[in-house]
Amino acid sequence: MDTKTVEALVSVGARYIGRAPTFEVEPGWWSEVEAITRQLEELLGVPTVVLRLVHADDAARGRGGRVVYHVQALDEPSPGVLDTTPPPEWDSIVAPDPLRAGWAEIDGPGRLIDWARSVVGPLDAVQVKTWNLSCLMRLPGAWAKASSRFCSLDADIIEHVRRYDETLAPEVLAASREDRWSLLAHADGVDCWDPDLPTIETVVDRWVAVQVALAAQVPDFSAPRVTPQALAAGLDELIPRVALSGNEVDGLCRLAARLPAIIDELDSAGLPTTLVHGDFHPGNWRSDGTHAVIVDWADTVVGHPGLDIKRLRDFLPPEKRDYATEVWAAAWRREVPGCDPLRALSPMNVLGPLTYALTYQRFLDTIEPSERVYHQDDPGICLREALRGGLLV
Numbered sequence: 001m002d003t004k005t006v007e008a009l010v011s012v013g014a015r016y017i018g019r020a021p022t023f024e025v026e027p028g029w030w031s032e033v034e035a036i037t038r039q040l041e042e043l044l045g046v047p048t049v050v051l052r053l054v055h056a057d058d059a060a061r062g063r064g065g066r067v068v069y070h071v072q073a074l075d076e077p078s079p080g081v082l083d084t085t086p087p088p089e090w091d092s093i094v095a096p097d098p099l100r101a102g103w104a105e106i107d108g109p110g111r112l113i114d115w116a117r118s119v120v121g122p123l124d125a126v127q128v129k130t131w132n133l134s135c136l137m138r139l140p141g142a143w144a145k146a147s148s149r150f151c152s153l154d155a156d157i158i159e160h161v162r163r164y165d166e167t168l169a170p171e172v173l174a175a176s177r178e179d180r181w182s183l184l185a186h187a188d189g190v191d192c193w194d195p196d197l198p199t200i201e202t203v204v205d206r207w208v209a210v211q212v213a214l215a216a217q218v219p220d221f222s223a224p225r226v227t228p229q230a231l232a233a234g235l236d237e238l239i240p241r242v243a244l245s246g247n248e249v250d251g252l253c254r255l256a257a258r259l260p261a262i263i264d265e266l267d268s269a270g271l272p273t274t275l276v277h278g279d280f281h282p283g284n285w286r287s288d289g290t291h292a293v294i295v296d297w298a299d300t301v302v303g304h305p306g307l308d309i310k311r312l313r314d315f316l317p318p319e320k321r322d323y324a325t326e327v328w329a330a331a332w333r334r335e336v337p338g339c340d341p342l343r344a345l346s347p348m349n350v351l352g353p354l355t356y357a358l359t360y361q362r363f364l365d366t367i368e369p370s371e372r373v374y375h376q377d378d379p380g381i382c383l384r385e386a387l388r389g390g391l392l393v
Helices: 035-044 089-092 106-118 154-162 196-222 227-241 246-267 306-314 320-335 341-365 369-374 378-390
Strands: 004-012 015-019 023-025 049-057 066-072 126-130 134-139 142-147 172-176 181-185 274-276 284-285 292-294 301-303
Touching: 004 035, 004 089, 015 172, 023 035, 035 049, 035 066, 035 142, 049 126, 049 369, 066 196, 089 301, 106 134, 106 142, 106 172, 106 181, 126 292, 154 172, 154 181, 154 196, 154 274, 181 341, 196 274, 196 292, 196 306, 227 246, 227 341, 227 378, 246 341, 306 320, 320 341, 341 378
Parallel strands: 004 066
Antiparallel strands: 004 015, 004 023, 049 066, 126 134, 134 142, 142 181, 172 181, 274 301, 284 292
C-alpha cells in the first residue's frame, strides 16, 4: 500500500505552536487523514483535526510523497514534543482566503462535529477525510459530511432517491443546507471495489429504475447541469486554459466540430436527461453481502445517464465490464420501451471525458491555490482521453 510522509504544522486556534516530527502513514492518499490525527494525538496527548493540505511534493496524483498539513490541536499539547521555530510562511498559511472551504478554516471541523453531536448525542467523532471537495467525520452509527459549495448536497440528493428506493442510499438523519452539512446513517458492509455479479446486477438495475422515475423532476433539482448540449461552448473556453501540445489543440478543435454529430448519436439512444450519480464506480457502493447501497452523492449532476455506465466500466475489471453493460442496457430497455441504450456507449467515450474535464476545471476555479494540486492535471488528462475516444466514434 502507498505511504505518504507527513509534516504537520500545528496550531491552537490560529496560534502556531510547532512542527511535529516527520512520520509516514498509510494509506498514501493525501485526503485520507484518520491515521494522521491518530499518530498526532498519541504524540501531543490532545485531540487534533486536519484543516487542510498546505503543500504536496510531486508524486502520483493525489497520493504519496511529502505532504504538509495545517493541523489544529483542540487543547494545549504536551510540552517539548514540537519544534517551535515559526515557519516563515505561517502568516500566509493562516491568512483568510475567499475560496477556502468552511471546514478548512480554524475551528471549522469542530463546528461540524458539534452539529452532528447535537443530533446523535455526545459521541466520539473521528475525522476520516478532508480536502477541497468534502470533510468526512465518522461517529458511531453515523457519518457527518460537509460538501463544497460547487458540489451537490448529499442529503438533498438522497432524499430524492429514497422516495423511489428507500434502501438504495443511506438514511438522512439531519441536514444543514446553509452550511452544506449532511448527517447520514452508517451503511453496513464494505466498499465494493471488485463487486460480484449479483451486486453489479442489483445496484445497476435499481439505480436505473430510480433514474427513470426522477427524470420527470429534473427542473426541481439543485444539482449542477452538465448536459452534453452544453459541452461545445465549454470546450472552446477550456482548450486555451490547459497545457496541451499543438497537435492536441488541433485534434480537439476538430473534435469540437464533430460534437453536434456525436451528440445526435447519443440522443438516438433515447435515454432521458435525469439525475446522474457522477462518480458511479463500485468503490462508492457498500454491501454486507445481502443489501447494497450507493454512497457519496456530492458529484451528482443533471445530465445523461450514459455518464454513469462509462464511469462504472472504467473502474470494473475487464472481465466484468460487458456483464455490467448488459445489465444496464436491459434495465433501460425495460424501463423505457423502444430505447437503444447501447448506442450511447460510443459517443460517451468522447462526451464522458469532456464532461469530467469541464468538471475538474470548475473545481480548479473554485478552490484555494494550495488545494489545486489535487486536480491540476485532470482537465488535460480528460481532454486526451476524449481525443482517444474520438478515434472510435
